[in-house]
Amino acid sequence: MHLLDNESGTARLRSSEPRQGIKASRKILVEAPATVPSMDHLDELEAQSIYILREAFARLKKLALLWSLGKDSNVMIWLARKAFFGRVPFPALHVDTGKKFPEMYAFRDQYAKEWDIDLRVERCPPIDSVDPTLPPAARSAARKTEGLKLALVKHGFDGLIAGIRRDEEATRAKERVFSPRGLEGEWDVRDQPPEFWDHFNASPPQGAHLRIHPILHWTEADIWAYTRRENIPIIPLYLAKDGKRYRSLGDADITFPVASTASDIDEILAELEDTKVPERAGRALDHETEDAFERLRVAGYL
């Protein structure tokens, strides 16, 4: 372990080894600068996300965090550990299609243990049980929605923390931070309650649940800049190999790499500066029909 100064001037602990828990890292005295500079952009994002996570934990009875193993939900877990001083005080739910990349499963099993995560893995139902009128990739994603619904019924969660971002995709830009879902998990985009001044609607009707979106206001570049600053582990598939890398990770059979030479996070950030290719370009389900993604979200997809 060693200490490094970061841009904001606040000394932060960096470590190549992820820490086990709070006990191991307590009582480490840090030299504080005489004057603390104002918050930078990442500090502001982090503070807002922590506020949202703490509101969710205070106002809902049975929370779970949806851990898709991607860069966004890993940042979210990191933020939860910050919010709750080293531990994630609710389960992390992985709705498993069984078709993720092997690297993703390895990552899950390693860090669930190292981060002391209460991991719940729920398998999705067979593809036959899913709406056959959807295009193939969307149908595959809809299967995940079904898996999520089954997990909700089984555990009785009243709040699901999800790592979606406004900049990812147009329909996600419409989301609230606390987003009520109907009894079937569906999203009524036209009848969303007002949400302002960080006051959230946290009373889902009996039997329904809320989605909570603590990183809704982050961008793809923010996620990478924060991952770099905090030294958060990532799945190597995000880094370029043979001229290609994954910008977004989903099921192995419907997710494709983009052309890239970015071999570390600095290079990813430089690449994002210039690119005009959307982040989810490699996600087949977004591109089958104009409204496929919205239909999925209305039905309860993330």
Place this chain on the structure above:
Amino acid sequence: MNMVLPSAISATPNGTTRPQVRIVIVGHVDHGKSTLVGRLLHETGSLPDGKLEMLKAVSARRGMPFEWSFLLDALQTERDQGITIDTTQIRFRTRSRDVVLIDAPGHAEFLRNMITGASQADGAVLIIDALEGVRDQTRRHGYLLHLLGIKQVAVVVNKMDRVDFSAERFGEISDEISAHLTGLGVKPSAVIPISARDGDGVAAHTPRIGWYKGPSVVEALDALEPARPAETLPLRLPVQAIYKFDDRRIVAGRIESGSLKAGDEIVIMPAGKIARIKTVESWPVTPLQGPQTAGRSVGITLDRELFIERGDVIGHVGQSPRDTRRIHARIFWLHDKPLSKGDQILIRLGTRETRASVVAIDKAVDPGALSNEETNSIARNHVGEIDISLAQPIAADPYHESPRTGRLVIEVNGRIAGGGLVLSVDAGQRAVPVDIVPVESALRADERAARYRHGGAVLWFTGLPGSGKSTLALALERRLFTNGGSPILLDGDTLRAGLNSDLGFSHADRSENIRRLAEVATHLARNGHIAIVAAVSPAASDRAAARRIADSAFREIYVATPAEICESRDPKGHYAKARAGGLPSFTGITNDYEPPAGNELTIDTSSRTVADAVDEIERMLAQTGILFEEVADLAANI
């Protein structure tokens, strides 16, 4: 094909120092918001490659002329309706700013979405159709910008091409809107003539508006300042939660204004209790030295054990918020049912939630109407000033002194129905903080525990009258004392004869009765005694409050003797009296008893001996770490 927004251009540069400003474009429906946004994206070079061509191709395929607004109409539902229905966020750059554009819908149906969007903005652009002029939604949005606290407002007069770029027409509209906004205390930073469709005035001054000398829209956006956390105002830390994940008791919240550091003397409002910050906790590094400033989500520990809960506000001594039960506020209302005098509502201010009633309504108007005709209730999408009486004291500030703790939202049936600014607070009895510095006992907890062979605890016996609470409490008291312990009985009726003799049996008085019992019992527990409370305590919420006060020392024992057996016992003759009509609010026959859930122990005295029940209570106390079998166990429990 998917009409993704240009997310790729949202990438912010590595280590950027460019200020990011969030803006909202508001105004009457069809005055050209989406067109302006589309044009701005084009003029600032923010469109992904091929996007414009793709949209033009889509338009051609649908047999429609291309419109700039198609860029934003990302949802099929929007295209079908021909109106933008919600907040979308897109990004572009001006010379010195990263602009996050929050598009807020102009249709009156979607005012709640306009407010959701606009509340996140640092500045606003109010758009007006040059042909139509100032309309009701223009005025309404102007008013809401004022209520949302947005000070930086630029006005654009769009569709100048439709009025032949008439400087005279522009002057009329400019005068009218400037007068309206100035009347609300909002001074427009610029009023700009534009044609969003053709590009005049958006990024460049064209000859057609050669008579206009002010900034273009892009220049006006470039002059916006991001909202800064209020570091220079007095400290306000609304408490979100108290965490006890380990041996630390961490008070968590976000600093809304000011700053704090370890060693600061603070006051916890509304109770007015004083303490000192022991540490500022964090993860992975902790504790943190140096000041923490406004905007940060922090965790602190205090130098003394005080009752503190979610909704309290921490300030510095001498600069604390007011303690009040009555607030005067200017609000906007979004609910279908008008807000009327006498309505029962739920108020959220900071992290506090409290029931309240509307005592008076004043100046209720439609902010979109030209004539300010006043009504006695506040209709949907209207504004007004209200007096609110709160069910419990809260900490609050007038908006003009401390914006973040000077605004509130109103909830109806679990859904946000309105919100507004606190104009004034009637300070309660404890407006001046009371410096209560509890004197610590000379004895340490482990010294007492070594003598008594138990830790401090609050044993709370709840159950129907006649269920056997007092019998069990007395037997347990005797047992613990015989074994060398220090039990102290707090009987509900005994305390009502003295400490609580001012209280009756109304809901509020019963709650206060329980609160006092819990406070006294907790004090005894902190000093190593086992406080045995026997109280009917029918309301689950009251018992929950007692558990919050006593915290980890609380052990709840539900004496679950069947009701008919309780009535047949009737040790105090209350059931008989109540049946005869002499005790109107007697819990035994009014069926208002709420059985506990999550209690540590349940005992039915109808089917077992007293000694057997006391044995079981002792086992529970041993298992939950209150009673020690061996002195050696002490080390593990202190």
